[in-house]
Amino acid sequence: MNSDQDDIRQRPSRRKVLECMTWAGTGVLWTVAGGVPQSLGLVGEAKAQAAAGLTFLQISDSHVGFDKPANPNALGTLEEAINKVKALPVKPAFMIHTGDITHLSKPSEFDDADRIISQARLDVHYVPGEHDFLDDEMKLYGQHYGRGTKGAGWYSFDAAGVHFVGLVNVVDLKAGGLGNLGKDQLEWLENDLKSRSASNPIVVFAHIPLWAVYPEWGWGTDDGARALEYLKRFGSVTVLNGHIHQIIQKVEGNVTFHTARSTAFPQPAPGTAPSPGPMKVDDAKLRSVLGVAEVTFKPGQQRLAIIDAALQG
Amino acid sequence: MKQNLVRSAVLGGLLGVLAGVAVMAAPAGGQDTAVKIDNFTFTPQRVTVKAGTTVTWTNQDDIPHVVASSTKIFKSKTLDTDDKFSFTFTTVGTYDYFCSLHPHMTGTIVVEAATGGNPAP
Numbered sequence: 287m288n289s290d291q292d293d294i295r296q297r298p299s300r301r302k303v304l305e306c307m308t309w310a311g312t313g314v315l316w317t318v319a320g321g322v323p324q325s326l327g328l329v330g331e332a333k334a335q336a337a338a339g340l341t342f343l344q345i346s347d348s349h350v351g352f353d354k355p356a357n358p359n360a361l362g363t364l365e366e367a368i369n370k371v372k373a374l375p376v377k378p379a380f381m382i383h384t385g386d387i388t389h390l391s392k393p394s395e396f397d398d399a400d401r402i403i404s405q406a407r408l409d410v411h412y413v414p415g416e417h418d419f420l421d422d423e424m425k426l427y428g429q430h431y432g433r434g435t436k437g438a439g440w441y442s443f444d445a446a447g448v449h450f451v452g453l454v455n456v457v458d459l460k461a462g463g464l465g466n467l468g469k470d471q472l473e474w475l476e477n478d479l480k481s482r483s484a485s486n487p488i489v490v491f492a493h494i495p496l497w498a499v500y501p502e503w504g505w506g507t508d509d510g511a512r513a514l515e516y517l518k519r520f521g522s523v524t525v526l527n528g529h530i531h532q533i534i535q536k537v538e539g540n541v542t543f544h545t546a547r548s549t550a551f552p553q554p555a556p557g558t559a560p561s562p563g564p565m566k567v568d569d570a571k572l573r574s575v576l577g578v579a580e581v582t583f584k585p586g587q588q589r590l591a592i593i594d595a596a597l598q599g
Numbered sequence: 600m601k602q603n604l605v606r607s608a609v610l611g612g613l614l615g616v617l618a619g620v621a622v623m624a625a626p627a628g629g630q631d632t633a634v635k636i637d638n639f640t641f642t643p644q645r646v647t648v649k650a651g652t653t654v655t656w657t658n659q660d661d662i663p664h665v666v667a668s669s670t671k672i673f674k675s676k677t678l679d680t681d682d683k684f685s686f687t688f689t690t691v692g693t694y695d696y697f698c699s700l701h702p703h704m705t706g707t708i709v710v711e712a713a714t715g716g717n718p719a720p
Contacts, residue, residue, distance in 0.1 A: 422676070
């Protein structure tokens with residue numbers, strides 16, 4: 287965090303704010319300036335940046351119902367995150383939730399998630415994670431969040447000149463494969479984008495990363511490249527995902543890929559553990575493991591810059 | 600999606616009956632076999648059993664998994680930590696399966712004739 291010293295001097299409370307937010311995982315706050323979304327990383331920075339244009343929040347992987355050693359109270363940490371959102375000095379336009387709202391798709395888990403997340407008093411645009419379709423009939427997600435969506439829950443909308451596309455890549459998964467968008471959704475996406483100007487900023491969000499983060503752990507989408515093909519002609523494309531419970535960013539041409547933290551528990555970096563399962567760390571270490579990552583758009587530069595900063599150590 | 604799911608369930612049930620499934624009943628023959636789900640892998644990944652053997656999967660991960668036949672012959676409910684799923688294989692053949700939540704997790708059950716005969720293909 288190259289501006290850390292300045293920030294501390296000017297706003298002494300900032301580090302405190304960050305420390306409070308670490309455990310909760312919080313969300314990634316995005317703002318769109320000049321058509322290019324930038325992640326502020328820290329909710330506490332919203333105040334300084336809010337005047338720039340559209341600001342929205344991404345939360346992900348709340349896993350309501352999870353109670354294993356990596357975090358015995360995932361609902362509690364979601365609530366902490368939402369409390370931080372509520373306390374923002376400048377209200378974001380809306381939130382997106384990139385899936386795994388619940389852990390086991392139980393009715394009580396969806397209800398608890400709704401009860402907590404609605405306290406933010408923001409519109410929330412959801413896409414499902416694989417944990418949100420575990421009920422026998424796969425109907426609860428649709429009942430809660432499916433209104434106005436197509437297929438298993440994909441849709442698009444516009445806000446402040448930015449075109450947002452929510453995709454579903456967690457259903458009808460094939461043996462040996464990765465995330466899956468499917469033919470119907472890809473056709474819809476092609477049509478949805480067809481009439482838009484190449485200068486229209488696009489934000490695509492889905493649960494599983496659309497690019498191959500680490501296929502050995504299933505962290506990628508088999509037909510994600512097809513979707514990216516349709517997005518290639520656009521000058522500013524930002525792809526926001528969850529699923530891997532850590533911040534990873536990649537920039538490829540005009541496309542910026544970014545994954546958000548979980549509000550529930552961390553997962554190991556690709557290949558650093560026997561499996562991608564929940565990572566148990568002790569409380570003291572947790573803050574340094576979760577850390578904070580800032581993604582910043584610098585005037586004059588087309589690409590986003592990411593700065594990872596651990597909260598401790 | 601829902602229709603597909605229903606169809607799959609019906610098809611799975613039908614094939615299950617044809618294959619002589621007895622999930623709840625005691626195995627007709629052979630020894631019971633355990634497959635562990637741990638660290639997002641099925642262990643052992645490939646198991647050879649005699650016809651009539653009941654295979655029981657146990658999820659030892661902190662993340663739920665679903666054991667699903669690649670040809671929809673069997674499918675477990677969502678297995679949370681320590682949950683089990685059993686299936687009795689009565690028909691000789693090779694049964695590939697995967698986790699429908701984490702499809703990179705795959706495994707195979709090879710079922711051979713209970714007495715003598717040629718091994719399954």
